[in-house]
Amino acid sequence: VSLLDDEIAEQPEALANFLDAEIPALGRFQPLLRDPDLRYVVVAARGSSDNAARYAQYVFGARLRLPVALAVPSVISVYKQPPRLDGALVVGVSQSGRSPDIVSVLEAAADQGRPSIAVTNDPGSPLAAVASEVLPLHIPAERSVAATKTYVCSLAALALLCSCGAEGAEARRAEGELRGLPPIVESVIRRAVSERDLASRFAHIENCAVIGRGFNYGTAYEIALKIKELSGVIAEPYSPPDLLHGPIAAIDQGFPVMVVAPEDATLPGLREIAETLSERGSDLIVISGDAFLHGIAGSAFTLPSQPQDWLTPMVTVVPGQVFAAQLARARGADPDHPVGLSKVTETY
Amino acid sequence: VSLLDDEIAEQPEALANFLDAEIPALGRFQPLLRDPDLRYVVVAARGSSDNAARYAQYVFGARLRLPVALAVPSVISVYKQPPRLDGALVVGVSQSGRSPDIVSVLEAAADQGRPSIAVTNDPGSPLAAVASEVLPLHIPAERSVAATKTYVCSLAALALLCSCGAEGAEARRAEGELRGLPPIVESVIRRAVSERDLASRFAHIENCAVIGRGFNYGTAYEIALKIKELSGVIAEPYSPPDLLHGPIAAIDQGFPVMVVAPEDATLPGLREIAETLSERGSDLIVISGDAFLHGIAGSAFTLPSQPQDWLTPMVTVVPGQVFAAQLARARGADPDHPVGLSKVTETY
Numbered sequence: 001v002s003l004l005d006d007e008i009a010e011q012p013e014a015l016a017n018f019l020d021a022e023i024p025a026l027g028r029f030q031p032l033l034r035d036p037d038l039r040y041v042v043v044a045a046r047g048s049s050d051n052a053a054r055y056a057q058y059v060f061g062a063r064l065r066l067p068v069a070l071a072v073p074s075v076i077s078v079y080k081q082p083p084r085l086d087g088a089l090v091v092g093v094s095q096s097g098r099s100p101d102i103v104s105v106l107e108a109a110a111d112q113g114r115p116s117i118a119v120t121n122d123p124g125s126p127l128a129a130v131a132s133e134v135l136p137l138h139i140p141a142e143r144s145v146a147a148t149k150t151y152v153c154s155l156a157a158l159a160l161l162c163s164c165g166a167e168g169a170e171a172r173r174a175e176g177e178l179r180g181l182p183p184i185v186e187s188v189i190r191r192a193v194s195e196r197d198l199a200s201r202f203a204h205i206e207n208c209a210v211i212g213r214g215f216n217y218g219t220a221y222e223i224a225l226k227i228k229e230l231s232g233v234i235a236e237p238y239s240p241p242d243l244l245h246g247p248i249a250a251i252d253q254g255f256p257v258m259v260v261a262p263e264d265a266t267l268p269g270l271r272e273i274a275e276t277l278s279e280r281g282s283d284l285i286v287i288s289g290d291a292f293l294h295g296i297a298g299s300a301f302t303l304p305s306q307p308q309d310w311l312t313p314m315v316t317v318v319p320g321q322v323f324a325a326q327l328a329r330a331r332g333a334d335p336d337h338p339v340g341l342s343k344v345t346e347t348y
Numbered sequence: 349v350s351l352l353d354d355e356i357a358e359q360p361e362a363l364a365n366f367l368d369a370e371i372p373a374l375g376r377f378q379p380l381l382r383d384p385d386l387r388y389v390v391v392a393a394r395g396s397s398d399n400a401a402r403y404a405q406y407v408f409g410a411r412l413r414l415p416v417a418l419a420v421p422s423v424i425s426v427y428k429q430p431p432r433l434d435g436a437l438v439v440g441v442s443q444s445g446r447s448p449d450i451v452s453v454l455e456a457a458a459d460q461g462r463p464s465i466a467v468t469n470d471p472g473s474p475l476a477a478v479a480s481e482v483l484p485l486h487i488p489a490e491r492s493v494a495a496t497k498t499y500v501c502s503l504a505a506l507a508l509l510c511s512c513g514a515e516g517a518e519a520r521r522a523e524g525e526l527r528g529l530p531p532i533v534e535s536v537i538r539r540a541v542s543e544r545d546l547a548s549r550f551a552h553i554e555n556c557a558v559i560g561r562g563f564n565y566g567t568a569y570e571i572a573l574k575i576k577e578l579s580g581v582i583a584e585p586y587s588p589p590d591l592l593h594g595p596i597a598a599i600d601q602g603f604p605v606m607v608v609a610p611e612d613a614t615l616p617g618l619r620e621i622a623e624t625l626s627e628r629g630s631d632l633i634v635i636s637g638d639a640f641l642h643g644i645a646g647s648a649f650t651l652p653s654q655p656q657d658w659l660t661p662m663v664t665v666v667p668g669q670v671f672a673a674q675l676a677r678a679r680g681a682d683p684d685h686p687v688g689l690s691k692v693t694e695t696y
Binding site for chain 1: 387388390394395398405406409410411413414415416417418419420421422423426427429430431432433434435436449554555561562565580582584587589590600613614617
């Protein structure tokens with residue numbers, strides 16, 4: 001058993017700790033999210049946190065109708081042109097709070113008197129220091145290099161911020177739904193770990209793709225990143241429309257494609273593309289409770305229970321983490337020591 | 349000689365036609381880009397046009413300090429929640445103008461009385477019909493499936509819109525720089541085509557990566573997409589920071605990495621990561637005029653001349669197109685009939 005396995009298993013507890021600590025103290029974020037002059041949100045993030053930022057695009061968009069721009073930090077670091085942020089709320093997501101390029105985006109907000117929120121595991125970090133408000137993740141330092149607990153807690157943090165944009169009964173319902181997450185994540189982990197190892201038959205693959213849509217578009221990116229980091233297999237994330245716009249040409253007989261398909265509004269489109277891929281001879285791996293997808297997949301992770309649609313990404317990513325760790329071991333790699341990776345990347 | 353080769357060669361003429369037709373008529377866009385209440389830009393696009401949208405993020409950011417949000421059309425199509433667009437200018441980029449999800453984003457703008465611009469090759473398309481203003485690309489219908497002329501003209505269209513945000517001498521200088529592009533693109537095509545075929549030694553690869561930064565981040569995506577579409581080789585685009593945040597673990601001995609490195613502010617960082625990759629045994633292919641990069645690369649495309657930094661993407665993509673076509677032929681594929689692709693993708 002690796003550190004990574006331990007940390008995957010500790011995710012429900014990490015989520016529960018985070019929610020218990022922060023739900024009672026949400027008041028400080030409400031004025032920022034309910035500001036009538038708020039026009040859009042800028043999210044600055046890298047790596048796994050960037051996949052959490054992709055979730056923010058959908059959750060703020062679908063629940064608050066707020067557009068989200070992902071920051072392009074190199075306009076500051078390379079071109080020395082900080083963005084004009086009138087009308088924006090800036091959110092920086094960084095586990096360590098020490099990525100200089102993420103810090104620079106929140107510095108631009110501070111220079112312009114715009115509000116910002118640091119989502120970080122280190123309330124003493126430079127990112128926290130420059131932010132108007134800090135939303136700490138409350139996770140005892142992650143020991144494995146690949147982010148798992150920090151990823152699901154970053155998602156929960158963004159969902160929590162989104163809930164601050166709602167009022168009255170809607171806000172209370174959102175909090176209740178969030179509080180229901182930990183036991184669901186627990187059940188999915190228990191199920192994924194107890195099933196026979198699905199990755200061993202893929203030990204010799206060079207490539208795969210991961211497909212998700214809407215709230216779970218970022219999940220596809222995160223699972224692909226975990227597979228690349230841990231196993232060295234090249235994994236490409238796609239939404240169904242992006243795949244149809246070209247790259248489907250590169251997918252042929254026996255090509256492994258993982259489909260992230262909770263039972264929500266994205267399911268019909270995912271069934272459709274899964275069927276197309278199956279007809280082209282793809283070897284499908286599904287993360288779903290849907291019987292049709294289980295029927296056409298070569299391998300399937302079950303989702304024994306499912307939260308409300310906007311919270312599914314905290315659940316669907318888990319079988320992907322388990323698969324990535326299994327695949328690493330099947331290929332003789334050590335999931336705790338991925339080649340060429342360090343925990344903090346101080347990008348220039 | 350394929351249709352694709354012809355169309356690659358016709359790019360300078362297409363650019364010149366587009367610029368000749370549209371530079372004299374830019375006045376209609378100036379009020380939209382100079383509106384003091386403009387807070388940010390939303391760009392809606394798919395496929396190659398989405399790579400042009402990535403360019404928009406950098407060019408509007410670095411030259412006008414305007415944040416750009418890439419639209420996530422499925423908040424409308426899947427979740428039925430059109431974004432609130434106060435403060436936004438919406439730009440839709442679609443060669444055909446017939447992607448329903450791109451049209452839906454401009455419809456949201458129209459419903460809310462917000463301005464929008466359609467960048468399209470079909471002024472009679474549904475996208476053009478719903479937009480406040482149309483910027484047509486003026487290209488006789490592209491015959492090959494893979495977009496080349498429409499891609500560089502879409503980039504030029506976005507650069508032209510960006511120039512409308514500047515005033516006086518700065519605006520005139522930008523127009524002059526744009527008008528200088530066609531002969532530079534011409535010289536780069538002539539050079540890339542006359543050099544010996546660089547792709548033949550890569551005929552048996554399964555994977556590669558393409559790296560670019562800043563204005564050329566989108567170029568890395570576009571070259572990777574061309575390689576995937578035309579040759580079936582899995583090509584992954586990265587910025588240097590994104591590569592260092594994980595996926596570098598999957599890059600080992602002999603792995604082909606293409607580096608898009610014009611001589612601008614992105615060059616020092618690209619030299620650095622190219623050196624790191626070279627030490628890890630990567631097989632580097634560079635698109636650059638830089639002697640250091642030529643020295644450590646296994647294969648190199650020259651850039652005999654180079655426009656101003658913000659216009660380099662219309663030049664650097666060309667050797668990538670040539671490489672993708674060469675690679676397709678080296679693998680026995682027909683560049684004019686990529687497997688599984690059609691010109692218009694009507695995503696649901």
